[in-house]
Amino acid sequence: MPRPVVVWFRDDLRLADNPALSAAAATGGPVISVYVHEHRQDGTRPMGAASRWWLHHSLTSLSRDLSRLGAPLLVLRGPAAIAVPEFAAKVSASLVRWNRRYGLAERELDADIKTELRKRDIAAESHNAALLHEPWTVKGKTGAPLKVFSPFWRAALAGGEPPAPVPAPSRLTGLAPSSLADLGGVAIEDLGLLPTGPDWSGGLAEAWTPGEAGAQARLAAFLDDGFKGYGALRDRPDLASTSALSPHLRFGEIGPRQVWHAAAFAVAQGRTKASASDLAKFQSEVGWREFSYHLLFYHPDLATVNFQPRFDAFPWRSDPAGLTAWQKGLTGYPIVDAGMRQLWQTGWMHNRVRMIVASFLIKDLLVDWRQGEEWFWDTLVDADPANNAASWQWVAGSGADAAPYFRIFNPISQGEKFDPQGDYVRRFVPELAGVPAEWIHKPWEAPPAVLSAAGLRLGQGYPRPIVDHAMARNRALGAIESVKPNVN
DNA sequence: TTTTGAGTTGTTCGA
DNA sequence: GTCGAACAACTCAAA
Helix, strand or coil: CCCCEEEEECCCCCCCCCHHHHHHHHCCCEEEEEEEECCHHHCCCCCCHHHHHHHHHHHHHHHHHHHHHCCCEEEEECCHHHHHHHHHHHCCCCEEEEECCCCHHHHHHHHHHHHHHHHCCCEEEEECCCCCCCHHHCCCCCCCCCCCHHHHHHHHHHCCCCCCCCCCCCCCECCCHHHHHCCCCCCHHHHCCCCCCCCCCHHHHHHCCCCHHHHHHHHHHHHHHHCCCHHHHCCCCCCCCCCCCHHHHHCCCCCHHHHHHHHHHHHHCCCCCCCHHHHHHHHHHHHHHHHHHHHHHHCCCCCCCCCCHHHHHCCCCCCHHHHHHHHHCCCCCHHHHHHHHHHHHHCCCCHHHHHHHHHHHHHHCCCCHHHHHHHHHHHCCCCCCCHHHHHHHHHHCCCCCCCCCCCCCCHHHHHHHHCCCCHHHHHHCHHHCCCCCCCCCCHHHCCHHHHHHCCCCECCCECCCCCCHHHHHHHHHHHHHCCCCCCC
16 A cells, blocks of 8 residues: 555645645545644634634535545644644655745744654655745846835746646545544534624625635636726726635635636637736736735735834824724725725625725824734635735835825725715615715715705714814824934 | 836825 | 826835
């Protein structure tokens, strides 16, 4: 009996375009699929509640798919540093394969495990499933890591087309179920990933289908319906004009190579009316994900430390009431509240609205971006260690490639520009359902007759603005002025 | 080494 | 209503 190969699944919960799995399958020998549930001792950042919900369903889906292929998923409890080497030794594995992660704690953990495996005469091999271009492969002419998106993306594109995705193995040689039962696996249901008392996940379940099949369906639907005009319409939260692939990418239910090539193929085959510039725009959004991972790799503290140290002196306000109003979608600014409620109900928020709500928390309330980052981390199903951190820093202006100091979003004009009929607001803020488009982004300015016709009493059914934007804008400009470079 | 052009996503004001 | 200019000055990346 040949020694088995262990495939350790992490942020790559898919069968197709999974190099670790394909390499293991290629030998024809026995394969054992393993997932190790996170443990604080691993030093990695614990997932938020919405992510845990997603993980539960994604693991369930992966487990079904792997069983069908012949190598059922075995779920173990961490810490991984102990569980993985012990398990590999117990089953007399010859080799453990996994796909790489890019955070510092994750890399250190993997390095430790590799060492531990070698001591036991077990080989370890890692692969790239998560990125088109791994961080160390993208460099400028000087060889230094790049800090600005445009040069980064130019350099990445200069490397040529990303490799084509590899297909899922058609079958795997697993262990007999009887021998699997003795290996100490845990039922997914027993991991405690789902919310209890109360179960708030109804809106998530309605909005999403976690798992590889759900990811493929979402991609197909996007290419058929949302891709055409993507370049311009992606900014419209009232339309279904973004791919909404982010949570699927986060958990690796689909990979960027698959997305890249599927989009290019659809355009080349004329199966979509999307233009070449729609394609380039969509691919560059995938590029932003790559750039975030690039930043995270070279700046592991991205989620907690200002990329630009001068922001360490930023005069953040302590505003627990404001933070709570923001979290609950009760700021009195309809577009902000709609976004925050979409997040709470569905675990996701449209990209344009993320910028608006983040700008509001940071610039209008002067609340530290890290508090917003934490809230997103807990409530987003796509909470991603690289994207979330890099994006919050970008809005704060503390990040790489900083926004100009004067870029402070006006929640009224942003609403009017990107949700012109107010349909998005009405969908998530039912109190405002009866307010006509003309006033929906600034109900406090509406004539009393309009408000009463809409059945709305400000301050009772829906709050008045918790802060005056014009005042807040000036206050933010002053705060930014105080951390200006070269202030002597 | 020095220089030069560029840098995701905006707002306001005045003509 | 529309349009262009002004809004700090800096850092990055490449020539």
